[in-house]
Amino acid sequence: MIVECPKSNRNYCTVLNPLPHFGGTEIGLFLASHGECRKVGEERPIVAIPWTQRSRRDAIIWGQAMPETYQQYRKRALGYLESMGNRDPIKIQKATPAKLERLLHGVPRKELQRRPARGKWSVLEILGHLADAELAMAWRLRIMLARRGATLLWFDQDIWARKFRYQTRDHRQLLDLFRALRQSNLALLKSIPRREWGRCYGIHELRGRQSVADFVLMEAAHDLNHLRQIAGILGR
16 A cells, blocks of 8 residues: 655555554554655545654565665675775774765766665765764764763654755765764774773664664764765766
């Protein structure tokens, strides 16, 4: 069954199988903050899965294609680290701003705004995401180091990309912001003994317990994932 959102005119598929955990019957997938979704051709609202429960998306089709679960993304992203001989994640993070600068050198703005496919981010949107992800990282590191077991809030990257209008931003400003935040986070990590990274942790809203060491590793893998994505879009 297909559902549509009146506010975005985008269609979404419902679950493949009943999910009693979410109340059973007819369940549609859409961001709860967008309001209700409805069946095509009917006015009766259906129940929407809150986006904060996206961890069950392995049972859902979104936008006509089965998206990755976090576990699948983690395995794929960590594979990029493995292909580099499991290099020190800090060294990878240090190198990312310069690699981005080289990739973006001389690229026209229209090319930076071009989305490679429907529902896919442009290079500009990826840059905005990298900067905001680093901002989120700054808070998460500090809260984990200061108060072990603290709740780590989840943010919806697609809503942020749209609400904060990444497509309208200047790529140089985004890159400068990313670089400054990254340098600040790396300086903080350098001030904390590495043996503490595994002891300091938070409870992520979707993924459960994650330590500073986990975030450091995945941030490096996240960098490699998006560097590959940008290079692919630009054909470099």
